[in-house]
Amino acid sequence: MSFQFSHRKATQTLNFLARQAGGTIHKLKALKLVYFADRYHLRRFGRPVIGDEYLAMQYGPVPSNTKDIAEMSGFLGAEESQYAKEFIRPISNYSYRSVAAVEEAVFSQSDREAMTWAWARFGRFGRFELAELTHRYREWTRHAPALQTKLVSRVPMNYRDFLEAPPRGCEPCHSLTKAEREAIADGIDDMAAFERSWR
Numbered sequence: 001m002s003f004q005f006s007h008r009k010a011t012q013t014l015n016f017l018a019r020q021a022g023g024t025i026h027k028l029k030a031l032k033l034v035y036f037a038d039r040y041h042l043r044r045f046g047r048p049v050i051g052d053e054y055l056a057m058q059y060g061p062v063p064s065n066t067k068d069i070a071e072m073s074g075f076l077g078a079e080e081s082q083y084a085k086e087f088i089r090p091i092s093n094y095s096y097r098s099v100a101a102v103e104e105a106v107f108s109q110s111d112r113e114a115m116t117w118a119w120a121r122f123g124r125f126g127r128f129e130l131a132e133l134t135h136r137y138r139e140w141t142r143h144a145p146a147l148q149t150k151l152v153s154r155v156p157m158n159y160r161d162f163l164e165a166p167p168r169g170c171e172p173c174h175s176l177t178k179a180e181r182e183a184i185a186d187g188i189d190d191m192a193a194f195e196r197s198w199r
Helices: 007-020 027-045 064-071 078-085 109-122 127-134 144-148 159-163 178-197
Strands: 024-026 054-057 060-063 088-090 095-098
Touching (some): 007 027, 007 064, 007 078, 007 088, 007 095, 027 064, 027 095, 027 109, 027 127, 027 159, 064 088
Antiparallel strands (some): 024 095, 054 060, 088 095
């Protein structure tokens, strides 16, 4: 299942990260930081910041629609593309830059907390270091065997797996008790059931 994706939040999160990095940022680094912000927010507040569909890929978890925005890919709709171009622009196949101030109104206070936390905790790492860090989390490792066969290049991820505790010494992105983990998982299941009832 997936949460409701917000292309405005995705654009502004990418914009925020570029500005934190001094105006430009490598796409891979930004997407890993989006993942850490979403993981933190889901575990602390019961939902991710952006609500994107995550895919397990070679370099770790990837928020797929946010990746399209960072790349200004042809998969974007007209509204998404027009909005994104007001705030960020690709400067190569690998990096993008901020071209306008962050539109703070799209975020809740908890969204801003998660983004700020992700930058403060992981912003100092390089893109490949971040990719290696993401390879330690259950939501990615469970798909590693399939990716290693080279028969698939991406596998859909499940937000419930974001609730699993990482290995010892790995940043949990907000620790959870068993009761908290079960409550958030129940909320995810309830949302999935609601979505199925409207299909």
